[in-house]
Amino acid sequence: MTFASRLTRCPIPFEPERGADAALPFADLAPELRALIAGTGGCSPYLSGLLTREAAWIAPALCGTPEAALEAEFARLGDVALDQLGPELRRAKRRVALLAGLADLGGVWPLETVTGALTRLGDLAVDLALKRLVADEIRRGKLPGATPEDAAIAGGMVALAMGKMGAGELNYSSDIDLICLFDESRFDPADQMEARASFIRVTRKMAALLSDITAEGYVFRTDLRLRPDASVTPVCISMAAAEQYYEAEGRTWERAAYIKARPCAGDLAAGQRFLTTLTPFVWRKHLDFAAIQDAHDMRLRIREHKGLHGPITLPGHDMKLGQGGIREIEFFTQTRQLIAGGRDPDLRDRTTVGGLSLLASKGWVDGEVAAELIAHYREHREIEHRVQMVNDAQTHRLPTAPDGLARIAAMMGEGDVQAWSARLLGRLERVEALTGAFFAPGEAAEAPDLSEGAQRIVDGWRSYPCLRSDRARGIFRRVEPEVLRLLQRAANPEEALRQFDGFLSRLPAGVQLFSLFEANPQLVELIVDICATAPGLADYLSRNAGVLDAVLGGAFFAPWPGAEGLAASLAAALQAAPDYEKKLDAARRWAKEWRFRVGVHHLRGLADAAEVARHYADVAGAAVAGLWPEVVAEFAQKHGAPPGRGAVVLGMGSLGAERLNAASDLDLIVIYDAQGAEQSEGRKPLATRAYFARLTQALITALTAPMPEGRLYEVDMRLRPSGRQGPVAVSLDAFRSYQMDEAWTWEHLALTRARPVAGDAGLAADVEAVRRAVLAAKGAGPQVMPDLAEMRARIFAAKAPDGAWEAKIGPGRLQDIELLAQSFALRAGDPARRVEPQLRIGPRGGFVTAAQAEALASAYRFLWRLQAGGRLLTDKPLDMAAIGEGGRAFLLREAGEDTLDALAARLARTTSEVAAIVEQALR
Numbered sequence: 052m053t054f055a056s057r058l059t060r061c062p063i064p065f066e067p068e069r070g071a072d073a074a075l076p077f078a079d080l081a082p083e084l085r086a087l088i089a090g091t092g093g094c095s096p097y098l099s100g101l102l103t104r105e106a107a108w109i110a111p112a113l114c115g116t117p118e119a120a121l122e123a124e125f126a127r128l129g130d131v132a133l134d135q136l137g138p139e140l141r142r143a144k145r146r147v148a149l150l151a152g153l154a155d156l157g158g159v160w161p162l163e164t165v166t167g168a169l170t171r172l173g174d175l176a177v178d179l180a181l182k183r184l185v186a187d188e189i190r191r192g193k194l195p196g197a198t199p200e201d202a203a204i205a206g207g208m209v210a211l212a213m214g215k216m217g218a219g220e221l222n223y224s225s226d227i228d229l230i231c232l233f234d235e236s237r238f239d240p241a242d243q244m245e246a247r248a249s250f251i252r253v254t255r256k257m258a259a260l261l262s263d264i265t266a267e268g269y270v271f272r273t274d275l276r277l278r279p280d281a282s283v284t285p286v287c288i289s290m291a292a293a294e295q296y297y298e299a300e301g302r303t304w305e306r307a308a309y310i311k312a313r314p315c316a317g318d319l320a321a322g323q324r325f326l327t328t329l330t331p332f333v334w335r336k337h338l339d340f341a342a343i344q345d346a347h348d349m350r351l352r353i354r355e356h357k358g359l360h361g362p363i364t365l366p367g368h369d370m371k372l373g374q375g376g377i378r379e380i381e382f383f384t385q386t387r388q389l390i391a392g393g394r395d396p397d398l399r400d401r402t403t404v405g406g407l408s409l410l411a412s413k414g415w416v417d418g419e420v421a422a423e424l425i426a427h428y429r430e431h432r433e434i435e436h437r438v439q440m441v442n443d444a445q446t447h448r449l450p451t452a453p454d455g456l457a458r459i460a461a462m463m464g465e466g467d468v469q470a471w472s473a474r475l476l477g478r479l480e481r482v483e484a485l486t487g488a489f490f491a492p493g494e495a496a497e498a499p500d501l502s503e504g505a506q507r508i509v510d511g512w513r514s515y516p517c518l519r520s521d522r523a524r525g526i527f528r529r530v531e532p533e534v535l536r537l538l539q540r541a542a543n544p545e546e547a548l549r550q551f552d553g554f555l556s557r558l559p560a561g562v563q564l565f566s567l568f569e570a571n572p573q574l575v576e577l578i579v580d581i582c583a584t585a586p587g588l589a590d591y592l593s594r595n596a597g598v599l600d601a602v603l604g605g606a607f608f609a610p611w612p613g614a615e616g617l618a619a620s621l622a623a624a625l626q627a628a629p630d631y632e633k634k635l636d637a638a639r640r641w642a643k644e645w646r647f648r649v650g651v652h653h654l655r656g657l658a659d660a661a662e663v664a665r666h667y668a669d670v671a672g673a674a675v676a677g678l679w680p681e682v683v684a685e686f687a688q689k690h691g692a693p694p695g696r697g698a699v700v701l702g703m704g705s706l707g708a709e710r711l712n713a714a715s716d717l718d719l720i721v722i723y724d725a726q727g728a729e730q731s732e733g734r735k736p737l738a739t740r741a742y743f744a745r746l747t748q749a750l751i752t753a754l755t756a757p758m759p760e761g762r763l764y765e766v767d768m769r770l771r772p773s774g775r776q777g778p779v780a781v782s783l784d785a786f787r788s789y790q791m792d793e794a795w796t797w798e799h800l801a802l803t804r805a806r807p808v809a810g811d812a813g814l815a816a817d818v819e820a821v822r823r824a825v826l827a828a829k830g831a832g833p834q835v836m837p838d839l840a841e842m843r844a845r846i847f848a849a850k851a852p853d854g855a856w857e858a859k860i861g862p863g864r865l866q867d868i869e870l871l872a873q874s875f876a877l878r879a880g881d882p883a884r885r886v887e888p889q890l891r892i893g894p895r896g897g898f899v900t901a902a903q904a905e906a907l908a909s910a911y912r913f914l915w916r917l918q919a920g921g922r923l924l925t926d927k928p929l930d931m932a933a934i935g936e937g938g939r940a941f942l943l944r945e946a947g948e949d950t951l952d953a954l955a956a957r958l959a960r961t962t963s964e965v966a967a968i969v970e971q972a973l974r
Contacts (some may be wrong), residue, residue, distance in 0.1 A: 061533035063634040063862060072850040073814065077331060077390075085751045085889045093442045095152070095441050095442075095462070096441065096442055097151060097223075097440060097441060097442050097443040098148075098152045098153075098156075098440060099151040099835055101145050101152070102149065103146060104145060105145050105146055105149050106144055106578075106598055109146075109150070109153075109485055109859035110147060112150065112435075116821075117150050117151075117153075117154045117159060117160065118495050120146075120150055120573055121147065121150060121168055121171075121794055124146050124147060124150075125143075125171065125172075125175055127139075127143075128140070128143055128175060128179060131178050131179070133184065133186075133187060135182040136179060136180065136260065136269070137260050137263075137265070137270075138265075138267050140180075140260075140261070140270045141265065141267035141268045141269065141270055142267065143172060143176075143270075144172065144176075144268065144269075144270050144271070145268065147168060147172045147507060148169070148223055148443075149171065150170060150431075151165045151167070151168045151223070152223070152440055155433075155436060156440075156462060158464075159345070162429050162432055162433060162829075163219075163402075163404070165436070166215075166219060166221055166222070166432075166681045167219050168349070169221040169223065169225070170212075170215075170216055170219045170220065170634070171958065173212070173221055173227050173271055173292075173315070174212065174216075174315045174316060176261055176270050176271065176630050177210050177212075177227070177229065177257065177261070177315055177316035178210075178315065178316035178317065178388040180256075180257040180260050180261060180316075181208060181210060181257055181316050181317045181323055182200075182202055182203065182205050182316075182317070183252060184252075184256050184257055184260075185197075185201075185202050185205045185206045185208060185249075185250075185253055185255045185317075186199065186202035188206070188249045188252065188253060189201060189202055189206065193245075193249045193252075194206050194245075194246060194249045195236060195238060195239075195242035195246055196237075196242060197246050204316030204317060204318040204319075204320075204321075205253075205316070205318055206233070206237075206246075206249075206250075206318075207233050207234035207238075207317075207318050207321060208231065208232070208233040208234075208253065208287065208315040208317045208318060209231070209232055209233070209234075209314050209316065209318045209319065209321050209322035209325070210229045210230070210231050210257075210314070210315055210316040210317055210322075210503075211229065211230040211231075211312050211313065211314055211315065211322055211325075211326075212227070212228070212229065212311075212312070212313055212314075212315035212316075212856065213228040213229065213230060213277050213308055213309075213311060213312055214226075214228040214277070214308070214312075215228075216228060216229075216315065217311035217312050217313050217315075217401055218311040218401040218402045218403065219401070219402065220402065220403070220432075222432075222435060222436055222439055223439045223440055223443065223927070224271045224439040224443050224444060224445045225271070225445075226271070226273065226274045226445070227261075227271045227272070227273055227274065228274045228276075228277050229273060229274070229275055229277075229315075230275070230277055230278045230293075230312070231250070231254045231257075231275065231278070231286060231287040231288075232287065232288060232289065232290045232325060232764065233246065233247065233250045233287060233289055233290070233291055234289075234318060234321040234492060235247075235289035235290065235291055236291075243289070245291065247285070247287070247288070250287040251285045251286055251287050253287070254275070254287040255286060257273070258273040258275060258286070259346040261273050266613060277305075277308055278293075279292070279293050279296035279297065279300075280296060280300070290321070290325045290328075290855055294325070294328055294329065295955045297329060297332045298332065298787075301332050303389075306332065306389060307382075307385045307386070307389060308407075309326070309329060309332075309333045310333065310385050310388055310389070310392075310399070310401065311401045312326060312401075313326075313401060315325070315605060316797070325444050327629075329629065329695070331590065333389075333392075334389075334392045334393040334396075334399065335389075335393040346973050348694055353466050358359075361484065361574050363476065363479050363480060364723070365447065365449055365456065365472050365475060365476055365896060366450070366451040366452075366456065367448050367449060367450075367451045368449045368479070369447050370431055370434055370435045370438065370447045370448070370449065371435065371446050371447035372447065373479075374479065374483045374484075374485075375478070375479030375480055375481070375482035375553045376431065376447075376479070376482070377428065377431045377432060377435065379482055379483065379486045379487075380403060380424050380428045380431070380486065380487070383424065383485075383486040383529070384403050384407050384410065384424075385406070387406075387410050387415050387416060387494075388400075388406055388410070389861065390415075390570075391410075391413070391415055392599060395413060396627065397409060397413065397416070398410060398413060403428055404428065404429070406422065407421045407424055407425050407428075408425070414559070414876060420485055423481070423485065424482065424485060424486075427478050427481065429481050430475075430478060431478075433463065434449075434459060434475070434605065435447055437459050437462040437463060438459060440462065441459075441525055442696040447850075453468075455742045456468055456472060460472070461589070468773070484929075493577050499532070499535050499536050499539055501535065502545070504545065504805070505545060505548055507543075508548055508549065508552050509531075509535070509548075511552070511553055512527075512552070515555055515556050516558065516559055516560065516561075517555060517558035517559065517560055517561030517564070517565075518555075518561055520561075520562065520974035522562050523560070523562045523565060524562040526561075526562065526565040526566055526569055528559060529569055530565060530568045530569050530575060531873045533572065533575050534551070534568075534575055534578075534579065535548075537575060537576055537579040538551060538579055538582075538583070541579070541936075541937060542583070542936045542937055542940060543583075543935065543936040543937070546583075546935045546936055546937075547583035547935075547937065550582045550583065550586050550589060550935060551578075551579065551582040551583075551589075553582075553586065553589065553590070553593075554578070554582050554589045554590070554592065554593045555593075556593075557590065557593035557594065559591050563596075564596045564599070567599060567600075573583065573602075574599055574602060576653070577602065578592070578598075578599075580654070580655075581651075581654065583935070583937040584654060584924075584935075584937035584938055584940070584941050585650070585654055585923055585924045585937075585938060585941070586924065586925060586933075586934065586935065586938065587713070587922075587923060587924045587925040587926055588650050588651075588654065588713075588923060588924070589645075591647070591650075592647075595645075595647070597640065597643075598643050598644045598647040600644070601644035601645075601647065601648060602651075607648055607651075607689040608652075608657070611658075611662075611666055611669075613669065614669050616673060617645065617669055617670060617673040618673050618676065618677060620641065620673075621638065621641050621673050621674065621677040622677060624637045624638070624641045624953075625637055625638065625677060625678075625681060626639070630631070631681065631685045632758070634678075634681050634759055635678070635681075635753055635756070635763075636758050636759055636760045638674055638678055638753075638763055639758060639761055639762070639763050640760045641674075641762035642670055642671075642674050642763055642764075643760065643761070645670045646670055649663055649666045649667055649670065649713075650923055652666075652721065653713075653919070653920075653923055654923065654941065656944065660912075660914075660915050660916040660919040660920065660945060661912065661915065662864075663712075663919055664709070664710040664711060664712065664915065664919060665709055665710070667711035667712060667713070667715065668705070668706060668708075668710060668711045669707040669709075671702075671706055671711055671715075671717055671764065672702065672706065672709075672808045674719070674754075674764070675700055675702070675719070675754070675808050675809050676700075676808055678717040678750070678763075679700055679750065679752050679753070679809035679810060680809075681753070682746070682749050682750050682753050683697070683746065685749070685863065686745070686746050687733065688733075688734075689732050689733060689734055689735050690733045690734070690736065690737050690742060690745075691731035691733020691734070691736060692731065692732070692733070693723070693727035693731070693742070693743070693746065694726070694730070694731050694732075694739050694742065695723070695724050695725035695726030695727070695728050695739075696723075696725075696726060696811045696813060696814045697722045697723065697724075697810060697811050698721050698722060698723035698724075698743055698746065698747075698780060698810050698811070698814070699721070699722055699723075699807045699809065699810030699814050699815045699818055699964065700719055700720075700721055700750070700807070700808050700809040700810055701719065701720040701721070701722060701805050701806065701807055701808070701818065702717070702718070702719060702805070702807075702808040703719065703720055703770045703801055703804060703806075704719060704767075704770065704801070704804060705716035705718070705804075706719075706806070706808070707804035707805050707806040707884055708804045708806075708869075708884050708885050708886060709806075709884070709885060710885065710886065710915070712918060712919045712922040712923070713837050713919070713922045713923045714922045714923075715765060716765035716766065716767055717754070717764045717765070717766050717767065718766075718767045718768075718769075718770050719750075719766055719767070719768060720768070720770060720771045720781075720805070721743065721747040721750070721771075721779065721780040721781070722780070722781055722782070722783055722786050722814070723739075723743040723782055723783065723814075724782065724783040724784075724811075724814050724817070725739040725743075725782065730742070740778065740780075740782075743780035743782075744778055744779050744780050746780070747768075747779040747780040751766050751768070751779075754766050761874045770798075770801050772785070772786060772789040772790075772793075772794070773789070781819065783814070783817060783821070786821065787821045787824075787825075790802065790821065790825040790829075791824075791825060791828065791829075794825075794829075795827065795838070796829075796832075796834060796835055796838035796839065796842070796877075797838070798841050799825060799826070799829045799830070799835075800839070800842075800870065800873040800874065800876055800877055801873075802822055802825055802826065802877075803826065803873045803876040803877055803883075803884065803889070804873065804882055804884050805818075805822055805884070807819065819882075822882070823880075823882050826876065826877055826880045826881070826882065829877065830876075830877040830878045830879065831878065834872060835878055836874065836973055839870060839874050839973060840973045843867065843870060843969075846860070846866065847860075847861065847862060852864070853928035853929075854928045854929065854930065855955065856913075856917070856921070856928075856929040856930075856931065856955075856958070857928070858914045858917040858918040858921065858929075858958075859918055861912075861962070862962065862965075862969070863910075863961065863962030863963060863964070863965035863966030863967075863969070864914060864962055864964040864965070865911065865914045865915065865918055865966060867966065867969050868886070868890075868907055868911045868969070869886055869966060870888045870913070870969075871893075871907070871968075871969050871972060872886050872889035872892075872893075872907075873889060874898075874972075875889050875890065875892040875893045875896060875898050875899075878896060878898065879892045879895070879896045886911060887908060887911070890904050890907050890908050890911070891904065891908075893907070893972075897969065898972060899972055903968045905962060906965070906968060907965060907968060910961045910962075910963060910964065910965045913946065913957070913961055914961065914962075916945045916946055917929075917942065917945070917946060917958070919945075920941060920942050920945040920946075921942065924938045924941065924942070924953060925938075931951060939951065942954070
């Protein structure tokens with residue numbers, strides 16, 4: 052179908068049959084083309100003038116397709132020399148604007164195609180100008196060390212398209228916003244100032260070539276003021292200088308500007324590398340709700356500067372900056388992208404429509420709201436185009452005169468200007484309603500009445516580090532009444548207030564967290580619930596407030612993803628980190644969020660203690676498995692790849708048995724198989740034994756080193772062969788020999804819970820085969836039970852129970868049951884690792900009766916609920932007075948008891964019964 056035959060929405064109907072099949076004589080065609088635009092009383096003098104000047108070019112295009120005409124015009128510019136580039140770019144601008152105008156008015160191209168065509172012209176114009184001008188600098192010997200071939204990438208200079216150009220959304224009369232930079236690393240330090248001077252000349256000449264108004268018109272008005280510190284910096288600066296500025300002084304509006312940034316001309320690869328370095332500046336790792344206040348302040352400043360306050364009226368209304376206008380939708384979209392885009396790279400779309408669609412798909416914007424805003428945005432942009440199309444004026448204001456509004460309505464294909472005006476006014480008001488509530492901070496509610504003691508606590512909050520800044524205090528004032536109201540609903544309000552006070556006092560800063568609360572009131576309820584119930588979890592939160600981001604991520608209350616889902620999640624987080632240290636921090640952040648999720652699910656009764664134990668183990672296993680290849684790869688850069696089959700990491704103890712709690716550390720062993728290799732092959736080769744010993748130390752450091760995000764886990768390597776005296780990594784042959792010939796019974800018992808969690812799958816299978824062989828060979832020995840009895844006595848002698856509520860250590864408690872269960876697995880040569888399956892071995896092997904095994908299993912479930920619950924509430928010995936009423940209620944719920952007296956009686960009864968069964972089994 053030809054261009055002419057597709058022009059269906061123009062103010063004057065075009066007669067496609069006259070030009071659909073063959074080119075018309077120019078004399079016949081030109082008047083008709085003029086009538087197309089001017090026949091309604093001169094809708095667009097600008098396009099009418101373009102038709103007069105470019106009718107000979109547009110005539111053949113009408114018999115083809117606008118896309119083909121566009122491509123041909125762009126191709127024509129490729130060989131234009133510098134001395135003709137200015138006039139030829141101006142000619143191209145006339146033609147592209149005319150083509151896009153007809154396709155726009157006629158309904159041939161949608162909004163994105165119109166703006167895309169204009170943006171492509173902008174990209175091409177800037178690229179040609181930069182490369183031709185840099186080539187001229189090279190020819191004149193002004194760019195040190197550069198050769199003619201370097202002109203193909205503008206000598207390392209790049210123009211970043213910002214704003215509408217960066218997003219591919221240029222209007223007919225848009226400025227093009229550019230930031231011009233050069234890659235200083237291409238030049239010797241002594242030559243960098245000379246190169247800088249050359250690129251400054253190029254930038255100035257490029258801006259003049261595009262912006263100057265000549266007899267041929269202009270190409271694009273060029274604005275260079277978005278560069279860093281524009282009032283004092285030259286028009287082109289080095290990438291290093293720009294990066295230093297953003298790192299030290301970058302502001303929220305500059306972060307928002309970089310959402311749309313893209314390299315458009317010159318050295319595109321260098322430009323992309325620069326944008327990659329800015330990723331941490333633009334996209335914060337935590338949810339950035341503080342950006343809402345910044346955006347709101349920006350909106351108010353713009354309205355104040357432009358005088359755009361007051362009720363919305365159409366005559367003279369600014370479609371871009373006015374209330375309900377384009378900028379409101381853009382701010383709404385970009386602010387939400389800034390909030391969540393650091394955690395979710397999928398949200399980093401440059402376009403407004405694309406950004407809204409993605410935000411809706413990820414649950415950050417209601418789907419219906421996003422669809423409505425997209426429709427309003429497209430309509431607003433089309434009206435903006437019509438306003439600018441009239442006289443090629445850089446304006447966004449609707450006409451003030453009735454006939455001017457009628458002209459815009461006619462260009463929108465609307466005959467009834469009053470009906471069109473009413474619809475437009477309704478759309479503007481609707482956009483203002485949809486976006487205004489998101490930005491404007493709400494009024495603080497009235498605080499509830501407090502007792503004298505409670506008021507003293509609240510009065511002390513103003514001295515805390517998190518409330519020292521005016522901004523933090525301003526935000527907190529708006530959320531404080533809701534916090535106090537929820538605290539008064541706790542089982543013991545005074546106690547809950549004291550625990551919230553402890554949480555608040557430990558916060559190092561408050562703006563981000565309080566902004567998070569203000570934008571998401573459900574988090575306030577969660578925080579109060581945690582403070583009123585689990586002071587240990589509240590303390591953890593005060594040191595790791597960033598984990599609250601995960602609550603808003605959409606999957607916080609979804610079903611548990613399992614080991615595979617966790618592995619995929621961590622792999623994505625590690626892949627996004629640019630270097631080894633960032634990967635270690637990313638793993639810590641990932642693990643903290645997942646452990647917090649497990650704790651909240653436990654606290655809220657969404658998962659029971661047994662499920663929680665497995666979930667904590669899943670997180671730990673995924674963390675070790677995910678980091679191990681990163682550790683190996685980092686180590687191998689210096690010392691070469693691991694010799695032979697490398698190594699496997701064995702999870703021992705609770706990790707091996709897949710039963711961790713909120714405070715568990717990790718017991719690990721590293722076993723390697725060098726397959727006869729004596730040393731590694733790398734820049735600094737190491738002997739095999741030293742290689743794996745140092746690799747193991749690197750793993751321990753990766754897990755335990757304090758970093759900005761804290762430690763990942765504490766690690767215990769004492770279960771390795773020979774304990775503290777042995778090497779931290781052992782060969783497969785040495786491990787097999789030691790277990791068969793030297794290991795003590797307690798080491799065989801420990802082996803009943805060993806589980807490969809990372810490393811070579813074939814080697815892991817061989818280690819498992821050794822484990823099973825050892826259990827089969829050593830379990831029937833006569834010393835197993837006497838050794839177990841001796842070990843049990845030594846444990847109890849070395850450490851007495853931590854208070855009356857101790858669930859782990861002591862006769863009849865968890866460790867007692869676990870040791871007996873391990874002895875069942877060892878004596879039967881059974882590979883079961885988890886406590887419950889090991890206990891079921893007891894009756895089958897004749898070690899205990901079925902009734903005794905069931906009593907042990909029931910006791911274990913009860914004691915584990917008490918242990919896991921206690922570790923969630925506090926990292927200290929369980930003190931029922933210290934954990935507060937909320938904590939006591941949680942433990943009673945976990946144990947299924949109504950009172951502390953009943954719980955204490957059950958604990959005493961249970962431990963007594965278990966101790967009797969264990970002692971009988973040891974005889």
